[in-house]
Amino acid sequence: MIALADPLPERVRRGASGIVGTIVILLAWELAARALAGAYILAAPSDVVVHILQNSDLIWRALRETLGNATLGYVLGNLAAIGLAGAALAWPRAEPVVAGLALLVFCLPLVATGPILRVLYGPGPGPQITLAALAVYYTTFVPLLVGLRAAPASWFELLRSYGRGRLAELVHIRARASLPYLFAGLQIAAPAAFLGAMVGEFTGAERGLGLLAIRAIRALDIAGIWALASISAAVSILIYTAVGWLSRAVLRDPPPMILAPPALPRTGHAQGLAATVMRTAFVLAMALLLWWGAMTTFDLNPFFAKRPDDVWVALFTATDARETRETLAGALGETVVFLLPGFAGGLALGAGLAILLTLAPALTPSATLIAVALRSVPILTTAPLIVLLLGRGAAGTITLVAVMVFFPTFVACLHGLRQAPGQILDVFSTYAAGPFARLWHVQVPVMLPAFFAAARMSVPASVLAVTVVEWLATGRGIGSLMALSASLSDYDMLWSSVVIVSVLSALGYAGIGWVERRVLTVFASEQVAR
Amino acid sequence: MVANTDNGASPDIQCRSLTKAFPGNVEVLRPLDLEIAGGETTALVGPSGCGKSTLLRLIAGLETPSAGEVLIGGVSPAEMLRDAGLAVAFQDPSLLPWRSVRGNIELALKLARRPADPRAVEDLIRLVGLEGFADTRPGALSGGMRQRAAIARSMVTRPRLLLLDEPFGAVDELTRRQLADDLPPLWEKRQTTTLLVTHSIGEAVLLSDRVLVLTPRPAEIIADIRIELERPRAPAVTGSTEFRRLVEAVSEALAEGVRATKPPLAAQ
Numbered sequence: 001m002i003a004l005a006d007p008l009p010e011r012v013r014r015g016a017s018g019i020v021g022t023i024v025i026l027l028a029w030e031l032a033a034r035a036l037a038g039a040y041i042l043a044a045p046s047d048v049v050v051h052i053l054q055n056s057d058l059i060w061r062a063l064r065e066t067l068g069n070a071t072l073g074y075v076l077g078n079l080a081a082i083g084l085a086g087a088a089l090a091w092p093r094a095e096p097v098v099a100g101l102a103l104l105v106f107c108l109p110l111v112a113t114g115p116i117l118r119v120l121y122g123p124g125p126g127p128q129i130t131l132a133a134l135a136v137y138y139t140t141f142v143p144l145l146v147g148l149r150a151a152p153a154s155w156f157e158l159l160r161s162y163g164r165g166r167l168a169e170l171v172h173i174r175a176r177a178s179l180p181y182l183f184a185g186l187q188i189a190a191p192a193a194f195l196g197a198m199v200g201e202f203t204g205a206e207r208g209l210g211l212l213a214i215r216a217i218r219a220l221d222i223a224g225i226w227a228l229a230s231i232s233a234a235v236s237i238l239i240y241t242a243v244g245w246l247s248r249a250v251l252r253d254p255p256p257m258i259l260a261p262p263a264l265p266r267t268g269h270a271q272g273l274a275a276t277v278m279r280t281a282f283v284l285a286m287a288l289l290l291w292w293g294a295m296t297t298f299d300l301n302p303f304f305a306k307r308p309d310d311v312w313v314a315l316f317t318a319t320d321a322r323e324t325r326e327t328l329a330g331a332l333g334e335t336v337v338f339l340l341p342g343f344a345g346g347l348a349l350g351a352g353l354a355i356l357l358t359l360a361p362a363l364t365p366s367a368t369l370i371a372v373a374l375r376s377v378p379i380l381t382t383a384p385l386i387v388l389l390l391g392r393g394a395a396g397t398i399t400l401v402a403v404m405v406f407f408p409t410f411v412a413c414l415h416g417l418r419q420a421p422g423q424i425l426d427v428f429s430t431y432a433a434g435p436f437a438r439l440w441h442v443q444v445p446v447m448l449p450a451f452f453a454a455a456r457m458s459v460p461a462s463v464l465a466v467t468v469v470e471w472l473a474t475g476r477g478i479g480s481l482m483a484l485s486a487s488l489s490d491y492d493m494l495w496s497s498v499v500i501v502s503v504l505s506a507l508g509y510a511g512i513g514w515v516e517r518r519v520l521t522v523f524a525s526e527q528v529a530r
Numbered sequence: 531m532v533a534n535t536d537n538g539a540s541p542d543i544q545c546r547s548l549t550k551a552f553p554g555n556v557e558v559l560r561p562l563d564l565e566i567a568g569g570e571t572t573a574l575v576g577p578s579g580c581g582k583s584t585l586l587r588l589i590a591g592l593e594t595p596s597a598g599e600v601l602i603g604g605v606s607p608a609e610m611l612r613d614a615g616l617a618v619a620f621q622d623p624s625l626l627p628w629r630s631v632r633g634n635i636e637l638a639l640k641l642a643r644r645p646a647d648p649r650a651v652e653d654l655i656r657l658v659g660l661e662g663f664a665d666t667r668p669g670a671l672s673g674g675m676r677q678r679a680a681i682a683r684s685m686v687t688r689p690r691l692l693l694l695d696e697p698f699g700a701v702d703e704l705t706r707r708q709l710a711d712d713l714p715p716l717w718e719k720r721q722t723t724t725l726l727v728t729h730s731i732g733e734a735v736l737l738s739d740r741v742l743v744l745t746p747r748p749a750e751i752i753a754d755i756r757i758e759l760e761r762p763r764a765p766a767v768t769g770s771t772e773f774r775r776l777v778e779a780v781s782e783a784l785a786e787g788v789r790a791t792k793p794p795l796a797a798q
């Protein structure tokens with residue numbers, strides 16, 4: 001029998017420190033707001049509370065609307081993820097295509113997809129729900145697929161030794177072994193769905209928190225902006241915590257690390273460059289076919305529902321094709337200048353801080369607590385704040401991208417560092433090895449898969465961040481171009497930018513996967529050999 | 531008592547020119563011919579890495595031969611698997627971590643499509659000395675306890691062919707002696723054909739009717755030694771001269787196998 005340690009004192013201690021921390025933050029916030037009064041940057045918590053109370057009816061209705069859409073999108077997106085993972089498991093040969101298509105769709109820039117969905121759906125909550133689903137399915141699909149395989153070969157042999165096949169594998173092993181992974185995905189998905197719904201509302205909804213946020217920004221209603229950002233943050237932390245609590249109640253044992261899933265699986269298929277190119281070409285062809293098929297099946301108006309050939313014409317054969325390309329390239333250039341430093345900075349800070357904290361373990365618990373809480377905040381809902389604080393220039397945009405990348409990376413790396421097997425660390429202790437030796441030989445290699453997984457997932461996230469800021473605030477770059485094209489009904493430009501951004505993001509994702517495999521082969525070969 | 535007798539209660543095993551090579555030209559089995567009589571307990575002894583587990587897995591139908599064939603009671607391992615006629619206790623206990631000891635043992639019955647049999651499950655838990663741990667999950671057990679749970683699981687379906695891959699590797703000496711007393715009579719009573727992989731020479735002699743000694747990889751049978759010690763074997767048998775002679779013979783064969791394949795030091 002295991003003697004279960006009484007968890008209560010620890011919980012109480014953490015709860016208490018959480019409450020104390022919150023009070024301290026609120027006090028500092030209030031004081032800062034009072035000091036900066038008149039600068040139109042910071043609303044004091046008291047003002048925020050007053051604003052919320054004064055507009056409670058409005059906010060409450062908007063919150064219900066957004067939550068409703070987010071919930072529906074959450075359910076649909078996760079069902080899609082489960083379906084996709086099931087398909088990839090059932091037909092392993094189809095997995096590269098399923099995974100590739102899923103990635104491509106995940107890389108759709110929501111900022112442009114929103115307006116397109118708006119005209120496709122017409123009025124109503126359709127786009128918000130779809131964007132919420134799009135924001136969640138991939139982060140569930142990837143860990144679930146890993147989880148469905150996360151069992152030692154000998155368990156499957158046990159089943160085979162009783163003459164049982166794949167169905168029994170699914171029932172007795174895979175379904176159960178994948179649960180922690182599924183829950184990890186579901187937990188990340190909860191705030192993401194909320195964010196997706198809000199982005200959907202940014203792009204022309206009649207109701208919801210996103211709409212209120214847009215109005216507050218336009219009106220420079222500082223208390224309103226802060227109130228809405230606080231509410232979004234609080235709701236996100238709440239649902240993130242709730243799903244985490246649910247998963248602990250169901251699983252009893254703590255969820256495992258999400259190990260690096262390969263960008264494209266190397267399950268015994270032909271390897272090498274030629275095979276990769278073939279596979280990529282096939283995925284792209286499938287994507288074009290599905291795109292064309294969907295537009296034709298639903299017989300959508302070609303004025304706003306562009307087909308692949310329309311985009312081809314717009315980009316290459318139309319009389320103004322050259323201008324279109326130059327406009328796109330110019331906008332992309334402006335975006336990349338902000339995106340890359342933010343992305344790299346967020347990764348470096350996240351990994352660096354995690355490593356620093358490992359050297360100073362006393363600080364780790366509180367830092368983790370804060371990071372996990374903030375990790376669940378869809379930072380983007382606070383985009384207006386960051387723009388308010390840092391202005392509409394480079395600093396604001398880069399910071400926002402970095403923050404968007406920082407939190408998931410930091411949490412993943414901390415988690416990864418903690419996966420270092422105790423026995424191996426004990427071996428190091430017996431040789432009186434210092435903390436740097438442990439770090440270099442054990443902890444960092446163990447952390448790498450988590451780091452790369454976070455880096456990959458951060459590609460679409462950082463694209464989302466940069467486009468939202470450009471669109472809401474800076475008026476530059478591809479995000480702004482998308483917004484402009486949407487408002488001018490320039491659907492050729494809008495679809496072209498969707499295609500270019502998705503393909504570039506997917507390539508970035510695959511590129512990190514490529515680096516990852518090379519690095520892991522050197523530092524953590526056992527993680528690659530799976 | 532034997533639960534089902536359709537394919538013969540205690541199947542014999544025949545390996546004909548059995549060959550196995552892994553990708554990368556890892557030759558594990560040279561063409562190997564082997565006959566094992568039904569109902570006997572046979573021990574496979576050999577240096578680690580020589581191919582014992584591979585041979586066991588070939589017989590279990592978990593690995594396909596590169597050439598040659600295995601017949602169990604005249605049928606292929608695949609057919610044997612189909613009606614859950616065999617059971618394996620793997621070298622790594624392979625217990626499902628979310629099931630208790632009892633749950634893991636019951637799972638075997640479920641997988642073999644046999645009716646639930648709480649009496650048999652409890653009896654086996656007691657036999658392997660895990661009473662009091664029936665509701666414990668594997669994560670909270672020691673390595674030896676896990677192995678014992680795996681042994682119990684392998685026996686609950688009353689397999690006609692029982693394949694044990696170093697089942698006592700992590701089991702403590704005292705419990706091991708207890709199991710050496712308790713298990714063979716049960717195998718005899720059920721007329722189970724048992725194949726036991728071990729690297730403990732004493733264990734091989736104590737438990738089995740026949741010891742096969744393998745050379746280092748690629749495995750060849752270098753000695754085939756009958757164990758004519760009387761059953762049931764009292765613990766005191768290990769002190770007998772006959773027992774010591776047999777242990778001596780097995781270790782001599784083992785050393786001979788290693789000498790034959792390993793170039794002398796001077797030549798290196």
Ligand SMILES: Nc1ncnc2c1ncn2[C@@H]1O[C@H](COP(=O)(O)OP(=O)(O)O)[C@@H](O)[C@H]1O
Binds near residue numbers: 556584585
């Ligand atoms: N799947 C495999 N692929 C390649 N080599 C293998 C595989 N399984 C076992 N081997 C090799 O075959 C040899 C025999 O392995 P095994 O049968 O497990 O030995 P043991 O006698 O210790 O049980 C070893 O050298 C091992 O490295």
Ligand SMILES: [Mg+2]
Binds near residue numbers: 582583584621695
């Ligand atoms: Mg072995």
